[in-house]
Amino acid sequence: MTDLTDSATRAVGTSTVRVEGREKVTGAARYAADVPFEGLAHGWLVLATVARGRVSSIGVDPVLAMPGVIGVIHHGNAPRLNPKAGMFGIPDGTLQLLQDDRVPHFGRPVALVVAETLEQARAGADALVVTYEEEPHDTAFSADHPGAYTPVSAPVSAKGDVDAEIAASPVVVDQRYSTPEEHHGSMEPHASMARWENGRLEVVDSNQGSFMVSTILSALFHLDEGVVRVRAEHVGGGFGSKGVGAQLILAVMAATTFDRPVRVTLTRHQVFTVTGMRPATRQRIRLGADSTGRLRAIDHESVNQTSTIYEYVERNGEVTHALYAADAIRISTSVVPVDLPTPTWMRAPGCAPGSFAVESAMDELAEATGIDPVELRLRNEPQVGPLSGLPFSSRNLVGCLQEGARRFGWADRDPRPGVRRDGRWLVGTGMAAGIYGAGSVPSTAAVTAEADGGYTVAIGAADIGTGARTALTLVAAEALNVPPSAVRMKIADSDLGSAWFAGGSRGTSSWSWAVTAAAEDLRDKLVGIDRIPPEGITGRGDTAAQIAALAQQERHAHGAQFAEVAVDPLTGEVRVRRMLGIFAAGRIVNPLTTRSQLVGGMVMGLSMALHEEGLRDAAFGGQVNGDFAGYHVAAHADVPDIEADWVDDYDPSHPSGIKGVGEVAIVGTAAAVANAVWHATGVRHRTLPISLSRVLTSQA
Amino acid sequence: MKEFGYNRASGVRDAVALLAHEPEARFLGGGTNLVDLMKAGVETPDLLVDVRGLPLGRVELRSDGALTIGATVTNSDLAAHPEVRRRFPALAEAVLAGASGQLRNVATVGGNLLQRTRCGYFTDTSFPCNKRVPGSGCPAITGEHHNHAILGASDHCVATNPSDMGVALAAFDAVISFETVDGPGELALSEFYPPVGDTPHVETSLPAGALITAVTLPAAPVAARSRYRKVRERASYAFATGSIAAAVDVEGGVVRDVRIAFGAVASRPWRAHEAERALIGAPATAQAFGAAADAELAAAKPLAHNGYKVPLLRNLVVSVLTELTEEAAR
Ligand SMILES: Cc1cc2nc3c(=O)[nH]c(=O)nc-3n(C[C@H](O)[C@H](O)[C@H](O)COP(=O)(O)OP(=O)(O)OC[C@H]3O[C@@H](n4cnc5c(N)ncnc54)[C@H](O)[C@@H]3O)c2cc1C
Numbered sequence A: 001m002t003d004l005t006d007s008a009t010r011a012v013g014t015s016t017v018r019v020e021g022r023e024k025v026t027g028a029a030r031y032a033a034d035v036p037f038e039g040l041a042h043g044w045l046v047l048a049t050v051a052r053g054r055v056s057s058i059g060v061d062p063v064l065a066m067p068g069v070i071g072v073i074h075h076g077n078a079p080r081l082n083p084k085a086g087m088f089g090i091p092d093g094t095l096q097l098l099q100d101d102r103v104p105h106f107g108r109p110v111a112l113v114v115a116e117t118l119e120q121a122r123a124g125a126d127a128l129v130v131t132y133e134e135e136p137h138d139t140a141f142s143a144d145h146p147g148a149y150t151p152v153s154a155p156v157s158a159k160g161d162v163d164a165e166i167a168a169s170p171v172v173v174d175q176r177y178s179t180p181e182e183h184h185g186s187m188e189p190h191a192s193m194a195r196w197e198n199g200r201l202e203v204v205d206s207n208q209g210s211f212m213v214s215t216i217l218s219a220l221f222h223l224d225e226g227v228v229r230v231r232a233e234h235v236g237g238g239f240g241s242k243g244v245g246a247q248l249i250l251a252v253m254a255a256t257t258f259d260r261p262v263r264v265t266l267t268r269h270q271v272f273t274v275t276g277m278r279p280a281t282r283q284r285i286r287l288g289a290d291s292t293g294r295l296r297a298i299d300h301e302s303v304n305q306t307s308t309i310y311e312y313v314e315r316n317g318e319v320t321h322a323l324y325a326a327d328a329i330r331i332s333t334s335v336v337p338v339d340l341p342t343p344t345w346m347r348a349p350g351c352a353p354g355s356f357a358v359e360s361a362m363d364e365l366a367e368a369t370g371i372d373p374v375e376l377r378l379r380n381e382p383q384v385g386p387l388s389g390l391p392f393s394s395r396n397l398v399g400c401l402q403e404g405a406r407r408f409g410w411a412d413r414d415p416r417p418g419v420r421r422d423g424r425w426l427v428g429t430g431m432a433a434g435i436y437g438a439g440s441v442p443s444t445a446a447v448t449a450e451a452d453g454g455y456t457v458a459i460g461a462a463d464i465g466t467g468a469r470t471a472l473t474l475v476a477a478e479a480l481n482v483p484p485s486a487v488r489m490k491i492a493d494s495d496l497g498s499a500w501f502a503g504g505s506r507g508t509s510s511w512s513w514a515v516t517a518a519a520e521d522l523r524d525k526l527v528g529i530d531r532i533p534p535e536g537i538t539g540r541g542d543t544a545a546q547i548a549a550l551a552q553q554e555r556h557a558h559g560a561q562f563a564e565v566a567v568d569p570l571t572g573e574v575r576v577r578r579m580l581g582i583f584a585a586g587r588i589v590n591p592l593t594t595r596s597q598l599v600g601g602m603v604m605g606l607s608m609a610l611h612e613e614g615l616r617d618a619a620f621g622g623q624v625n626g627d628f629a630g631y632h633v634a635a636h637a638d639v640p641d642i643e644a645d646w647v648d649d650y651d652p653s654h655p656s657g658i659k660g661v662g663e664v665a666i667v668g669t670a671a672a673v674a675n676a677v678w679h680a681t682g683v684r685h686r687t688l689p690i691s692l693s694r695v696l697t698s699q700a
Numbered sequence B: 001m002k003e004f005g006y007n008r009a010s011g012v013r014d015a016v017a018l019l020a021h022e023p024e025a026r027f028l029g030g031g032t033n034l035v036d037l038m039k040a041g042v043e044t045p046d047l048l049v050d051v052r053g054l055p056l057g058r059v060e061l062r063s064d065g066a067l068t069i070g071a072t073v074t075n076s077d078l079a080a081h082p083e084v085r086r087r088f089p090a091l092a093e094a095v096l097a098g099a100s101g102q103l104r105n106v107a108t109v110g111g112n113l114l115q116r117t118r119c120g121y122f123t124d125t126s127f128p129c130n131k132r133v134p135g136s137g138c139p140a141i142t143g144e145h146h147n148h149a150i151l152g153a154s155d156h157c158v159a160t161n162p163s164d165m166g167v168a169l170a171a172f173d174a175v176i177s178f179e180t181v182d183g184p185g186e187l188a189l190s191e192f193y194p195p196v197g198d199t200p201h202v203e204t205s206l207p208a209g210a211l212i213t214a215v216t217l218p219a220a221p222v223a224a225r226s227r228y229r230k231v232r233e234r235a236s237y238a239f240a241t242g243s244i245a246a247a248v249d250v251e252g253g254v255v256r257d258v259r260i261a262f263g264a265v266a267s268r269p270w271r272a273h274e275a276e277r278a279l280i281g282a283p284a285t286a287q288a289f290g291a292a293a294d295a296e297l298a299a300a301k302p303l304a305h306n307g308y309k310v311p312l313l314r315n316l317v318v319s320v321l322t323e324l325t326e327e328a329a330r
């Protein structure tokens, strides 16, 4: 058995390829839609084609007569669900599928056709005639919509007298910003298999947290604790869209109704239609500053679209909560329910659209005061949480700004807009800061010393392509003081016990804490043992008490992003030439996969700046560009030169100094690009995406 | 996706005969457009007749300087062909500006000419669409039409032809050769795509069941200095929001010959005859180029959200013709 001593290994902080990398690149890794099951039947979704109304008839009989069709599940025969089920115990209307004849929006599932083969299920779904009693609908989200209200869960938070400070400020920026619906579009479309096996409901799923999914599913189907087992061994991206999916709920209904294993897989188009999106937002930012650029007031108003069946709040004000010091701060948030699908979390919810507004406004303040944008941010660096007054667990935004400016060559920048030419292109540079919350959520883990000398780490973590499995391998190796090769990971199984999901950039921090705790427990148990029994010896960790005992602090990851763009004023084309992001995101566990997370986030931010926009038809409520031909994200040629790196930011409030990196990487990117477009052209773009038509029309 | 038959044609006559017996049959080129539309339920053929094995895969230079391009020549081979690059550089540039390397390796000339619009309502069967279901309506006119037509559209359909290649072919007076059970025939590209009118579902003037066999570009010395410029929302892998194929021959500061065609503005590649007429004999100046563009675009009928295409096309005319003129002067 490997000797456990106290000298540290160098696993954490060493670039390490994904432990499952070989499986993935050789195709051996199986995703939810790949796992074979005996007797598997297939379900195909049928989606509403009206924006609001009632289902008046479903032509089941002819479909039942089609080859291979096993049955059709619809509101007339679907199992009854628990209306109280939802994440964190909050009832979630999006989960209440096929419970009545109401159609709350276009694309709402109205039936599931189940057949022996995928093709037969699809043919049946295509042939299923559903008629509707249509009702007038409202899909037009706007900031001044009469239905806007402030949700109870998002009350105004404020300090000082914002209006008085603004009135007394010699420099004021008062602008409005718009961001559109944006879609996650993970490479792996959502898929779920459900079957009843020995009294248990077994699920093979594509999700961001199997334990969370199992809990909600149990509640939803009125099942006892321990009945449901959910696994999601490999997941090809989630970005917030992979919670309890419609495909999963319907697969469970079908497996229950027909007593067969049933898999439901979404097409790309269905992914766009039924898995949620970042809502459109409208924001108003008012900044009041004195002539030295010191902020006296930040007023951040935000409103987002939600649906009529769930109140989704895009917390854009999060970014204002702790980014800059100011004498007075006010954050107000409202929502507008419309007859459209329910929005959901998408990478850096709140902070991604919020930072576009705030960081654009800061650039406008830099312009108004004549202060360099980097310097302006340095002058407004807070010593404690600007709203809360709490200390920061660790914060190195200053390091990000300074190191970023140095590496980007910012010092030589001519601040004048619209004056640099390179052939037909106007060239400019811009920057923005970013922030995203960090912290840990209670989780459990087990570490077993095996008789063969290896160690098995078991934790209900999810690896949605981020490299979590590998990061936890390194953390466990360090905690056990063994080489990473001695560690085997078991993750993504709800039977492994309660654990946080891959979300809120709190996965690695939460899980690694639990793994470290379990390793410590194991080390205690191994004292005095010289032979490991065949069943091994298991140490357990549960971080609930330790996390509850943590001092209240502001915990955030930070970043500074820089972009150089070229704009052709005759065609409106905007091309990013280079981007640099410097981040302070706690201790970096695996530089290799961290860099890929950060670069990925920045590319997504570039897409948000220039390309992404879910286009809806107001008359039908459907998305007109629900595929990758119509919904653009950056292609390789759009990302010629992109670099991400970090500065020291060990977080002493976490046992391993870890924060999270997944979300901070997209915070500020869109503003950096927009600010660079202003610097290139002299025109501000306050509406995303900065499409060529917008640029062209604004140049005229 | 419904079940369909697949047949590999052994010869041109065989291919035409196979199709003649099946009203709901389609020729299969690279399949890069047809198969996608079948998956989306937009195309529902009973039979596919694969034409890639036919002896139509060559580019030939004729003694009169014309270039004949076989219908199954892949987009990649077309763009790489030395005679195409020498005599019609704008055509090579247009083809290379389209799709992606992988797609161009399989996409064919015949298929490219008949690729269908990228209107989001057309490709999604949950919406009505006059082109897909005649008489069902055109939601694009009042809905999402950001990249729709500003020229030659009708109240029944405002979709654009998405091809890049076709724009260069239109600029250089391409002639399409085809074969039917009744024998061979020819159509000028200018007649190949009929006006939209109230029949947006009728996209070509080809007789029913016709197999495209070749595209011929008559000799055009002016084309040797030609350019294709494509404007698109991202740097690659995107359809045009506006494009231009142009060639100009200037002597003593006066335009002697000029060819201009626009892409992404109409249901067909749009030959800018008005602009050409205005330019022949005019001074080769930015001002004249602008005036010529205005003459062409006077007929534009932009919708609520695609008006940006008018200045875009004007700017393209001026900048590309200026570029070509300056290069010639060097
Ligand atoms: C993601 C993507 C991006 C693209 N981007 C671009 C772009 O930017 N610019 C651009 O121009 N194009 C683009 N394309 C379109 C591409 O160029 C076309 O799909 C391609 O040219 C079609 O050729 P094909 O041989 O694959 O046609 P197919 O899909 O095989 O056929 C298309 C149609 O032509 C018919 N047909 C084929 N051959 C013949 C023949 N010999 N005689 C009669 N009928 C025939 C078929 O029956 C069918 O109706 C893109 C395509 C995709 C999928």
Ligand code: SF4
Pocket (backbone or CB within 6 Å): B117, B119, B120, B121, B122, B128, B129, B130, B131, B132, B137, B138, B139, B140, B141, B148, B156, B157, B158, B159, B200
């Ligand atoms: S523009 Fe043409 S293709 Fe598009 S919806 Fe209207 S009729 Fe259909």
